[in-house]
Amino acid sequence: MALSRPGYSSYLTIAWPSPSEFQSLLHKLAPCTDFFELGLPARNPLYDGPTIRSTHREALRKVGSRGEALRLASRAASEAGARFIVMTYLWEHGGPRGLRSLVEDVAASGADALLLPDLLFEYPGLLVEYVDAAKNNGLQPAFFASSKFPHHILRLLAGMKPLLIYLGLQPATGASLPVAVKSNVALARELIEDSYLLAGFAIRSPETAIAVIEAGADAVVVGSELARLYKAGGAEAAAGLACAIKKALVARRG
Amino acid sequence: MDIPRRWYNIAADLPEPLPPLVDPPERDGRISLLASILPSRLIEDEYRLDRWVLIPHEVLEAYRKLGRPTPLARARGMEKQLGVDGRVRIYYKYEGVLPTGSHKLNTAIAQAYYASLDGASEVVTETGAGQWGLAVATAASLFSLKTTVFMTASSYERKAARRTLMAALGARVVPSPSRETRSGLEAIRAAGEGHPGSLGLAIAEAVEYTLADEHRRYLPGSVLEAVLMHQTVIGLEAEEQLAEEGVEPDVLVACVGGGSNFGGFTYPFLGARLRGEAYRKLRFVAAESSAAPKLTRGEYRYDGLDSSLMLPMAKMYTLGKDYVPPATHSAGLRYHGAAASLSLLKRMGYIEAVALPEDEVLAAARRFARSEGIIPAPESAHAVLAAELEARRLASRGGGVVVFNLSGHGLLDYEAMM
Ligand SMILES: Cc1ncc(COP(=O)(O)O)c(C=O)c1O
Numbered sequence: 042m043a044l045s046r047p048g049y050s051s052y053l054t055i056a057w058p059s060p061s062e063f064q065s066l067l068h069k070l071a072p073c074t075d076f077f078e079l080g081l082p083a084r085n086p087l088y089d090g091p092t093i094r095s096t097h098r099e100a101l102r103k104v105g106s107r108g109e110a111l112r113l114a115s116r117a118a119s120e121a122g123a124r125f126i127v128m129t130y131l132w133e134h135g136g137p138r139g140l141r142s143l144v145e146d147v148a149a150s151g152a153d154a155l156l157l158p159d160l161l162f163e164y165p166g167l168l169v170e171y172v173d174a175a176k177n178n179g180l181q182p183a184f185f186a187s188s189k190f191p192h193h194i195l196r197l198l199a200g201m202k203p204l205l206i207y208l209g210l211q212p213a214t215g216a217s218l219p220v221a222v223k224s225n226v227a228l229a230r231e232l233i234e235d236s237y238l239l240a241g242f243a244i245r246s247p248e249t250a251i252a253v254i255e256a257g258a259d260a261v262v263v264g265s266e267l268a269r270l271y272k273a274g275g276a277e278a279a280a281g282l283a284c285a286i287k288k289a290l291v292a293r294r295g
Numbered sequence: 296m297d298i299p300r301r302w303y304n305i306a307a308d309l310p311e312p313l314p315p316l317v318d319p320p321e322r323d324g325r326i327s328l329l330a331s332i333l334p335s336r337l338i339e340d341e342y343r344l345d346r347w348v349l350i351p352h353e354v355l356e357a358y359r360k361l362g363r364p365t366p367l368a369r370a371r372g373m374e375k376q377l378g379v380d381g382r383v384r385i386y387y388k389y390e391g392v393l394p395t396g397s398h399k400l401n402t403a404i405a406q407a408y409y410a411s412l413d414g415a416s417e418v419v420t421e422t423g424a425g426q427w428g429l430a431v432a433t434a435a436s437l438f439s440l441k442t443t444v445f446m447t448a449s450s451y452e453r454k455a456a457r458r459t460l461m462a463a464l465g466a467r468v469v470p471s472p473s474r475e476t477r478s479g480l481e482a483i484r485a486a487g488e489g490h491p492g493s494l495g496l497a498i499a500e501a502v503e504y505t506l507a508d509e510h511r512r513y514l515p516g517s518v519l520e521a522v523l524m525h526q527t528v529i530g531l532e533a534e535e536q537l538a539e540e541g542v543e544p545d546v547l548v549a550c551v552g553g554g555s556n557f558g559g560f561t562y563p564f565l566g567a568r569l570r571g572e573a574y575r576k577l578r579f580v581a582a583e584s585s586a587a588p589k590l591t592r593g594e595y596r597y598d599g600l601d602s603s604l605m606l607p608m609a610k611m612y613t614l615g616k617d618y619v620p621p622a623t624h625s626a627g628l629r630y631h632g633a634a635a636s637l638s639l640l641k642r643m644g645y646i647e648a649v650a651l652p653e654d655e656v657l658a659a660a661r662r663f664a665r666s667e668g669i670i671p672a673p674e675s676a677h678a679v680l681a682a683e684l685e686a687r688r689l690a691s692r693g694g695g696v697v698v699f700n701l702s703g704h705g706l707l708d709y710e711a712m713m
Pocket of ligand 1: 398423427517518551552557626674675702
């Protein structure tokens with residue numbers, strides 16, 4: 042099923058800050074969220090900044106196994122009537138050996154896609170196997186690319202009819218370095234033609250979201266800022282930002 | 296021929312995506328901290344999706360004023376001396392004609408300009424042989440910035456000439472390990488006063504010193520992708536100069552410390568090869584020092600760019616961030632790692648590497664001096680020796696064309712020639 046354009050996605054680490062709070066936070070965000078990106082708690086969230094890393098460390102103490110985390114995600118999403126994709130690092134699941142069972146488990150959870158940020162950087166030779174495994178299990182492929190990425194590979198990914206291509210705007214989640222975000226997004230758009238372009242790693246306000254959409258992204262995802270707001274002001278504060286961004290996107294579409 | 300208007304970003308054409316810089320597992324927030332360490336525009340250059348990046352007008356002007364384009368010369372004397380004349384043609388791109396005597400100025404100018412855009416008052420860096428420190432001190436003068444240079448202790452003594460010249464340009468030169476930073480104090484405490492220093496440690500000191508004052512910016516001399524990109528003016532010029540000569544090279548050679556002159560010289564050619572446009576049979580040979588043989592003996596993995604993990608980690612060939620290479624005359628090659636893109640291309644077999652011992656390298660430097668009239672920097676002499684080896688190999692197989700990058704002259708490294 043296609044994702045809405047423009048779209049808004051909320052990133053949450055599964056079981057953070059606790060299984061029950063995760064569930065109610067997801068519920069609270071659901072009305073303003075087109076689809077969730079849910080992260081399996083990881084020991085070494087390689088491309089994440091300090092805020093998301095700390096959510097992983099805390100969540101790891103709250104869930105025992107991958108199965109338990111996926112059941113929690115599945116239950117929370119279906120109760121809220123929400124769509125979601127699962128994000129996890131393949132490294133955490135034993136690398137190439139773990140790919141098949143991971144895809145099967147994620148597919149069984151009801152997710153639309155499995156996003157593996159380290160796939161193309163650490164296991165580029167696994168691309169076809171990942172796409173086949175995803176499709177065989179009823180998932181659409183989803184890809185993560187950085188702002189320093191080979192053009193021919195972006196074109197190749199677009200040709201694989203993915204649900205989305207996620208462009209990391211910053212070198213790590215939550216970072217706000219002076220990166221040429223607009224021109225990078227515009228070029229990525231040109232390279233992947235009409236594939237669905239999800240931009241993240243740098244969005245913390247309706248203004249930054251709109252700027253990225255205007256540069257050519259189809260959707261934005263917010264993670265670090267939601268976690269920060271939740272810690273400071275609870276689900277109410279986090280939902281405030283999600284809904285403000287969603288509203289701004291809808292208003293822009295007119 | 297004119298100066299190139301654009302730098303080339305090879306990340307756009309790599310056969311596999313470049314593994315990004317990451318925060319160390321036990322040390323969060325290093326990536327975010329880059330905003331307080333590096334000039335903003337350098338960060339922008341580091342994370343560009345574009346294949347070509349326009350060189351700012353101010354930088355182009357400075358390139359012109361300081362002597363770019365640099366010459367590409369035919370090494371007829373060297374061909375004769377090797378006895379390969381008539382079969383093998385050897386050319387070298389000569390960066391030693393720049394005022395500070397090496398390629399380092401190409402990125403120093405851009406970075407000092409970027410620091411001035413941030414309103415910085417001081418630039419900070421590390422240096423081995425002093426080539427990079429001298430380039431930074433020179434570029435800083437052009438943009439009215441103060442300079443502090445942490446110089447590896449072994450070179451502080453050996454390379455007194457460059458130290459003196461940096462001071463003449465107004466720079467403050469501090470031997471590393473120093474007592475001005477925690478990284479320095481810890482190293483002295485652990486190893487005693489006789490510590491020869493290492494580039495990894497000097498970087499840690501420079502970054503720590505930078506972070507102590509918001510008006511300071513740290514300028515990296517190599518390893519970061521943006522630095523390699525700035526150096527592509529070398530290869531872009533060489534490509535045009537070779538075309539003017541009507542020559543198609545068989546092998547390109549350059550030395551490797553962190554990879555900036557190697558990447559700068561070879562990437563425009565390698566990129567055309569990767570895009571399938573040209574140079575299908577061209578070989579690329581990296582000459583490293585056997586004192587720091589990361590490409591031939593290192594591991595390919597994530598490791599710190601500096602010894603204290605002040606900076607993020609890069610996926611690269613590395614000897615370990617704490618590796619202290621033996622003191623050599625080629626201080627600029629005493630670095631534990633090689634740039635991420637270079638490492639990736641080496642792992643994939645696009646780049647070959649050879650580690651060369653200093654005595655043989657210095658002998659090649661003398662031969663080159665006597666046949667071509669140029670005393671090469673000891674670092675650059677690694678490329679001279681590797682080019683000799685390649686020329687002999689080509690001669691035994693019917694001939695060909697070797698082109699190497701002579702990254703700097705050795706007029707201030709006379710102690711190496713004694
Ligand atoms: C003349 C010269 N060549 C080469 C190097 C090695 O550095 P890189 O590998 O970044 O070119 C240095 C470093 O100081 C140098 O001074």
